[in-house]
Amino acid sequence: MPDATYAVEMRDITKRFPGVLANDHVNFGAQAGEVHALLGENGAGKSTLMNVLCGLYRPEAGAILIDGQPVHFHSPRDAIQSGVGMVHQHFMLVQSQSVAENVFLGVRNASFSLRSQQMAAAVQKIGDQYGLPVDPNAKIWQLSVGEQQRVEIIKILYRGARILVLDEPTAVLTPQESEMLFQTLRAMKNDGKTIIFISHKLEEVISIADNVTVLRAGKVAATTPAKGMTKAQLASLMVGRQVFFQFDKAPAKLGEVRLALAGVEAQDDKFLPALRGVSLEVRSGEIVGIAGVAGNGQRELAETVTGLRKLTAGKITVAGRDVTGSPPLVMIDAGIAYVPEDRHHTGTAPNLSVAENLALKAYRKPPIGHGALIAPDAMQTSAVDLIRAFDISTPGPQTPARKLSGGNLQKVILAREISAEPQVLIAASPTRGLDIGATESVRKLLLAQRDEGAAILLISEDLDEIFAISDRIVVMYEGSIMGEFPTAEAEIGQVGLLMAGGEHGAHASAV
């Protein structure tokens, strides 16, 4: 019997991948005029469920009902025809085309000759209606990440979506941009749209969602009104046990300066200035957190310090040694370890074994490297040791790295970088995409390193992370350092304002 109160209902959805039951008889329903959050750890089956809803996957069993009517989606096009649209985490926009052109791209009923003024007007209208300010004639590459996201939302609204699925939409936004997005979501909600909001961030879920469905290991752990839930309650539903959000952090025991940047400048991939006179110091025994919205020079900062990117001016010193302009190998030898942002594409070689990935840098020196040769036994032994010491869960050292989960892959990288006993550890978004359990253990590892005297530069877009573990916070905006605070004195609003390029207020007394 169709339940007409749900705008979208998924009944007993089962989706199996080889060896994994991604969705196990999942029931999900959301009404018109509702923001429904979908919570869960990585691998809990959130994305699978939403990909089923959007026609990307077909379930083995179960039914989808839109407004009470059963539907069968064979492609995303079918889904959008029924009013279901998704904004993916990675935007699908053509960089060199305008906003309006992107919105009209792939629209079937568009007339053969496109009139740019009409297109722009249509985009403008949707933007005005839901509070999505964006210039229809701007090229995508000129837009900030937040603006690009708006284009994606306009795109699916233009195609007539009544049910919008947003996959971790705030992951790339500043707190202020997130607030703007929430206003848009509220406007859409009041207009009778259904919004399904996938997120890791518990505060957000509590503040924006009407109802929450929590998935755990492919099953629904709970469906509940968001009102009255606490972070701790939601987190324990997600992981099935108690979670602690606070770390007991010993006061920093500061040592000598391990990493010093003086007036460092560098260019991005388009040869535009990405770092503008960055000067900072990291001492032994402290974690310095770089806060900033993605794309404000953080990646370039990490790459410059690790020798992967040429600097155009300034000076870099590691433990007193001038390493300005040195190639990556010299930086490694100088004692710089790097946990890159992109663990799949930079941090590991996916088809090589776990043991080989653990030896990715250490193979040059004894005990693994001797003269021109490698000792496979030593590689194996060292891998077994590291797998045990860092609690990496893998079938064995010879398993290809690509078979590991994100959290375990990150542990492989951390094990490799930390075991090199570096002078300086650069960690870029070390917990991005990890579930709560893995995030906890990665942060603990970083803190343990700090307590043992490592100098750690933490680059993260996750402000919670910066506040949770760093001793000092440095805010970057468009390649410049906007301010610097001891974490204890930092205020999240002030940091957020600086991240958005706001004025250096009176509160932000530089240290």
Add this chain to the structure above:
Amino acid sequence: MHRGGAPRIRFERRLEQPRWLSIASPFILVAAALAVGAALLALVGAAPLVVYGRMAEIAFGSAYGWSDTTIKATPLILAGLGVSIAFKMRLWNIGAEGQLFIGAWCATGVALFLMPKDTPQALMLLAMGLAGFIGGAFWGFIPGVLKAKLNINEIITTLMLTYVAFQWNNFFVYGPWSQRGFGLTEQFPKSAWMPRFTDFGKIFPAFQGMTAHFGILLAVILAVFLWFVWRRSKWGFGVKIIGDNPRAARYAGINLTRNIIVVMMLSGGLAGIAGMVEVSGVVHRLQERFSPGYGYTAIIIAWLAKLNPLAIILVSYLFGGLLVGGDAIQPAGIAGMLQGVILFVVVGGESMLQYRIRVER
């Protein structure tokens, strides 16, 4: 979706290639290619099994057959190893044929014009081998440096340089080095001949009449050496990392620019040695089109052998046998046709093996 009715057959992508399949796939593919070839043979009115049986007998049925097959397999192994080095790093050097010609040209220059005719054989061969390597390496260096410094597609440059190599070679064999205007040079002095097994027929009577030359020993030694390099050397490990993920390699401190150039040079160098071995061991002179496309066949071989140096020996013998057997039977184009079919099936089949058939009920 539970739906009644007849079962449907569907192709589904395999998420993970099982280990047995990755080992078995070359055999499956060759068998499939032979089956397709058999169908084509039947179509032109031949009895496929008779033809195949005859080819196998000619190529592998006697000591002389083995000797002839070895002659063909030798340059295939060397060029196959060369191609495999570049492929290991995902550099698509498809110009082994040109590198082979330049290697042969350099070796010829050394044998005919640089070294005196009475140079001791060992020294002569060493100098020719070195020249062959350097020539091939230079022909690999050009696309290598273009790739490393300017990111110019090596597929295009290696292929185009092959045509340059042909013309270069033709210019010399018809021009300055020509023997009376024919497309060949004068014969090498005996000191520049690679020793053949038959040369030792007096000591080992079993070798009598076996014209296979010692190039096969060099090829096998190099294959084993390369196998060791991939398994045990730091450099080999670095190349393996670059091949799997160049960004991770750069991150790990491996110099991409230098390695691209070095790998292309080694790749070309081995193909160059293949050319030297062919002129010194078989043709004993440089001539127009002395290679029936060894450098191209090497691409198929490296691919079928999954870049494993020891497997390259095996696959090269298979293709050598195909050439020998194909030469001896009618219609004469069969070997070429089968090679084409094998390449076709290998390239197409490799991707088909990534799917499995599922019957939906």
